[in-house]
Amino acid sequence: MRSVLRIIGAACLATFTLALAAGAAAASDVTGHVYVNDNTAGENTIAAFDRHADGSLTPMIGSPFAAGGAGTGTVVGSQGALQVTDDGRFLIAADAGTNQVSVLRIRPDGSLANVPGSPVGSGGIEPVSIAVHGGLVYVANEGSKATGTGSNYTGFRLNAVGRLIPIPGSTVPLPSTANPGDILFNSTGTNVIGIEVGTTDPATFRIDSFTVRPDGRLAPAAGSPFAAEAAGPFGSEFSPADPTHLYVSNAHGGAGNGSVSAFHVAGDGALAGIGPSPYPDFQTAPCWVEISHDGRYLFTVNTGSTSISSYGIAGDGSLAYLSTTNFKNGPGIRPFDARLDPSGADLYVVDAALDAVSGFAVNGGSLSELASSAFALPAGATPFGIVTT
DSSP states (O other): OHHHHHHHHHHHHHHHHHHHHHHHHHHHTEEEEEEEEOOOBSSOEEEEEEEETTSOEEEOTTOSEEOSSOBOSSOOOOSOSEEEOTTSSEEEEEETTTTEEEEEEEOTTSOEEEOTTOOEEOSSSSEEEEEEETTEEEEEEOOOTTTSOOOEEEEEEEOTTSOEEEOTTOOEEOOTTOOEEEEEEOTTSSEEEEEEOOOSSGGGOEEEEEEEOTTSOEEEOTTOSEEOSSSOEEEEEEOSSOTTEEEEEEOOSOTTOOEEEEEEEOTTOOEEEOTTOSEEOSSSOEEEEEEOTTSSEEEEEETTTTEEEEEEEOTTSOEEEEEEEEOTTOTTOOEEEEEEOTTSSEEEEEETTTTEEEEEEEETTEEEEOTTOOEEOOTTOOOOOEEEO
16 A cells, blocks of 8 residues: 555656646746736736747736726737837837726736836827837827817936936927827937827828937927828838937828838938838838837838738838738738847737737848748737837
8 A cells, every 4th residue: 555655656756747847938938028008998908928938928927917097909000009118118008998008017917916006197189109218208189089289298307216207398289180009219319219100191191209308308300290201101110220310100191002201300300201212012001110129120010901012121221122921810800019138139019909919030131921920819908009018
């Protein structure tokens, strides 16, 4: 009998040891995290994934995490509705349903905790995009379609414990036709760009350009707002390799007529096109823009064509179209915001129709969708922002 018990005990110990080893192997395989602003109605949540060495994603224990405010529960098109601070300590999320912005602390294991005092009012109506540089934060508020009010850019200071403090006099009002799609800093924090997607009126396709004053407020560049080069300017990105080079997707040119504009941004914020800008991508509705960390390649997500176009970026900032990669789920899905992981090996795209994240392996300017893609988001998500750490 004792021999039988010893055998059973040894077997149990071996099983337990194997389980521990498997768990340790899985933990060691985690190379970072991916977070998505779910924009859920009632209580907004942030979906959190462990990112593995092969690029695949698995939901983090405890995900989704409550953001603090509420989402709209409807599809919202914008770039940058979720951001991570430069030091990697905090996530900042737009709560579009309650006109608020939430701050969440990123714990060492990647899980999230609400910061005391969060969320705070966004300074307008329906926040859709956030820009962060150091302790300076700007929010683009889309405004109310019903009243034509509340569309603006509003600034905040982020203190050491993650509290957002409004900057007096920082609000820049926008016209009711602006429909802002993105706001962002360049890498030095000296310039801020805001994109006005506009309406069907070409006069509303505009790019706002500012320099940043020492007190954190924005000073409009002479000539701002600048006319966009094509219909429906939407997503935008500064080159990580050159803070004077700005790229803006043009989403409303019609079927097969999408393009990306390239601009030089002077120190005073003035914009000038680079080369024969805009550059066609031969697709429909290029909306979201991401640039490789070395500044050599640009990727734009074509929501209307369900594809991603790749460009090479020359030293002078001009673009050369390379190729287009289709999503394996086929046409009709709604690929939105996109982010590269910190190594630049994988590109992740949030999809508002699939309620999922698609992943692509990156080889220079070439993309191939991961075999394990797409990765499901929580029920009720209508996502519109993604970050990687």
